[in-house]
Amino acid sequence: MQKRTQKIKTFLCRILVPLLGGLIGLTSCREDIVVFPSEETKVDSVTTTVEYAGFYLLNEGNMGSNKSTLDYYNFETGIYKKNIYAEINPTVPKELGDVGNDLQIYGNKLYAVINCSNKIEVMDAKTTKRIGQINIPNCRYIRFQGKYAYVSSYAGPVEINPNYTQKGYVAKVDTATLEIVAQCIVGYQPDELEIIEGKIYVANSGGYMGAANTSNYERTVSVIDLNSFSEEKRIDVDYNLNRIKADTHGNLWVTSRGDYKGHPSRLFFLDRTKQQVTDTVPIAVSDFCIVGDSLYAYSVEWSYITYTNEITYAIVNTKTHKIVTRNFITDGTDKQIEIPYGILVHPLTKDIYITDAGDYVSPGMLYCFDKTGKKKWNVQTGDIPAHFALLLKKK
Numbered sequence: 001m002q003k004r005t006q007k008i009k010t011f012l013c014r015i016l017v018p019l020l021g022g023l024i025g026l027t028s029c030r031e032d033i034v035v036f037p038s039e040e041t042k043v044d045s046v047t048t049t050v051e052y053a054g055f056y057l058l059n060e061g062n063m064g065s066n067k068s069t070l071d072y073y074n075f076e077t078g079i080y081k082k083n084i085y086a087e088i089n090p091t092v093p094k095e096l097g098d099v100g101n102d103l104q105i106y107g108n109k110l111y112a113v114i115n116c117s118n119k120i121e122v123m124d125a126k127t128t129k130r131i132g133q134i135n136i137p138n139c140r141y142i143r144f145q146g147k148y149a150y151v152s153s154y155a156g157p158v159e160i161n162p163n164y165t166q167k168g169y170v171a172k173v174d175t176a177t178l179e180i181v182a183q184c185i186v187g188y189q190p191d192e193l194e195i196i197e198g199k200i201y202v203a204n205s206g207g208y209m210g211a212a213n214t215s216n217y218e219r220t221v222s223v224i225d226l227n228s229f230s231e232e233k234r235i236d237v238d239y240n241l242n243r244i245k246a247d248t249h250g251n252l253w254v255t256s257r258g259d260y261k262g263h264p265s266r267l268f269f270l271d272r273t274k275q276q277v278t279d280t281v282p283i284a285v286s287d288f289c290i291v292g293d294s295l296y297a298y299s300v301e302w303s304y305i306t307y308t309n310e311i312t313y314a315i316v317n318t319k320t321h322k323i324v325t326r327n328f329i330t331d332g333t334d335k336q337i338e339i340p341y342g343i344l345v346h347p348l349t350k351d352i353y354i355t356d357a358g359d360y361v362s363p364g365m366l367y368c369f370d371k372t373g374k375k376k377w378n379v380q381t382g383d384i385p386a387h388f389a390l391l392l393k394k395k
Contacts, residue, residue, distance in 0.1 A: 038087045043377045044078035055344060056389045058103040058112055059382030062361055068100035068114055069382035070128065080379045089130045096121055103387040106144040113139050122178060125391060132178050136171050141192045145226060149173040150200055152190040162213035164188065170202060172229060182229050186222035196246045200224040203241035203254055210240055214259040221254060237268055237277055247290050247318040255285040260304040269321055279321050283314050291345045293318045296328065296352065298340040311340065330373030337367060344388035355385035
């Protein structure tokens with residue numbers, strides 16, 4: 001019974017925590033909290049890279065506890081630095097905020113999407129010194145084109161409700177002024193978005209309605225024309241969509257979470273020219289990273305029937321759509337990872353970085369594997385490490 005209780009807890013953390021975070025008020029003040037200094041750990045030998053200086057890692061933090069934090073790994077020194085935002089920005093109330101949901105670098109700015117704090121923290125990409133913030137309710141993911149940022153938003157309050165009526169939208173933000181200049185209504189609870197060839201593709205989840213009644217999940221990708229900034233069509237895919245990314249050939253890969261019962265999570269190939277799904281890869285996917293023609297994916301597929309997780313680490317060839325392997329960790333050390341929660345593959349060295357959320361309430365871990373899938377090192381992170389952003393060297 002104790003083991004089953006823990007599995008239920010894991011499911012709630014993995015699926016429902018992002019949905020329910022806004023229900024908890026944030027009452028603490030920065031003046032009441034001790035600012036903990038950053039921590040440095042030497043984890044690897046010096047790696048000279050031509051293009052990249054290192055990467056940032058955004059830790060989501062425990063829901064309602066205002067514990068989202070930012071870490072940094074320096075390729076050239078092999079040093080991992082934990083909790084850098086608080087030290088560099090000691091006067092910012094509540095630090096980063098509640099539940100970090102996305103992290104991106106564009107130009108000289110670093111953007112951290114903080115879902116349950118209803119804001120995007122904007123920092124200098126090199127120093128992480130705070131520049132300002134963008135206020136967007138229930139914001140989820142951010143992408144860029146030209147002088148604008150585009151942000152998906154659930155728009156309405158956090159509420160598990162089969163009769164939810166508030167559709168989501170994509171906000172258009174001027175990156176110079178950090179002001180919202182337009183909004184485009186899409187489906188219910190839109191998650192990740194991708195921009196390619198003058199179009200924004202948005203994965204609609206319908207997660208608030210579907211969590212209460214499976215038949216109410218969304219199953220479409222919204223297509224927004226960038227010039228008119230209006231939704232021009234919907235592409236039918238599957239239940240409960242989540243991730244969407246373009247490959248090197250300009251086509252799109254979309255993931256569904258399924259319904260956690262009899263309808264499984266799947267990976268879909270969306271042909272951009274035909275504007276439709278033309279293939280399905282029979283693997284579950286929680287998140288993925290594309291480098292060259294390889295799609296690296298991990299999955300934590302929860303079943304509400306068996307109360308268990310099935311965890312996989314797969315590589316899919318984006319040209320052939322064939323599964324190359326169902327476990328790219330080759331030395332057995334995948335058994336050390338409790339709940340994989342984020343992924344990055346270095347574009348040049350092909351080193352693979354996997355985060356581990358653990359029990360969701362304690363500091364997580366970051367694991368580094370070489371291109372053959374053998375573990376190189378691991379280091380402790382903040383709570384629920386999830387989102388990476390590669391930092392280019394300053395030219």
